[in-house]
Amino acid sequence: MKWTEEAKAYCPKGLAGNPPFVAWMARHLGDGLLVDCGASVGAVCVATLLAAGPGARAVAFEPQMRSADVLVELVKANKVDVKLYRKAVADEIGQALLKYPVDRSISGWATIADTPDFFEAKAKQVQSMSEWVDVTTLDTWWEEAGKPDVQVVKIDTQGAEPNVLKGGAEMFTATAPYLFIEKHAPTLAEHGYLIADLIEAIESFGYEWEPANKNNLRCWKKGLA
Secondary structure (H helix, E strand, C coil), X not given: CCCCHHHHHHCCCCCCCCHHHHHHHHHHHCCCEEEEXXXXXXXXXXXXXXXXXXXXXXXXXXXXXXXXXXXXXXXXXXXXXXXXXXXXXXXXXXXXXXXXXXXXXXXXXXXXXXXXXXXXXXXXXXXXXXXXXXXXXXXXXXXXXXXXXXXXXXXXXXXXXXXXXXXXXXHHHHCCCEEEEECCHHHHHHCCCCHHHHHHHHHHCCEEEEEEECCEEEEEECCCC
């Protein structure tokens, strides 16, 4: 994988603990379509496409303007097929105030939660910024895109994961046999959810699951390995 200098500023430790996640998604992606919700600068998305089949492609949702700009350059540097939507994903179409740290190395903490002290949930005091961003739903995108077959979905949206699932109910029922999703109690709580709520939502679409690590789940439709 070719790193741009800007991407290195956002990911100073490279892929860090993500290689096992990338390998799992790439193995199930093959030549299929990956939908990445909360793509940040695209490091995991790009690495997954590089490790998957030659026909693999992705749709990436990233609302944070500066992160999305870096994603565009990282995609170009690695010559992979990624279509970027500069939008957040939730359960309703509209706009939301996105809050994020000034420090680029922790930009992944960005959230649309209505919690003014969300950075304190990380036990750190950091300087933050905010911007209004467009919000869409996975079902809206899926229908407008012609209801394509989706092979893998990755969701890392800082506690809004249940909202993303709710907004993609039609898509998750019809396609998306594999799902990789974050489960992080403090950020879920910012949106008013418990881990149990996330698990209930995942299982409602017929997924089985197992821990990928402390804060992430690997999920697959029943009957699949």
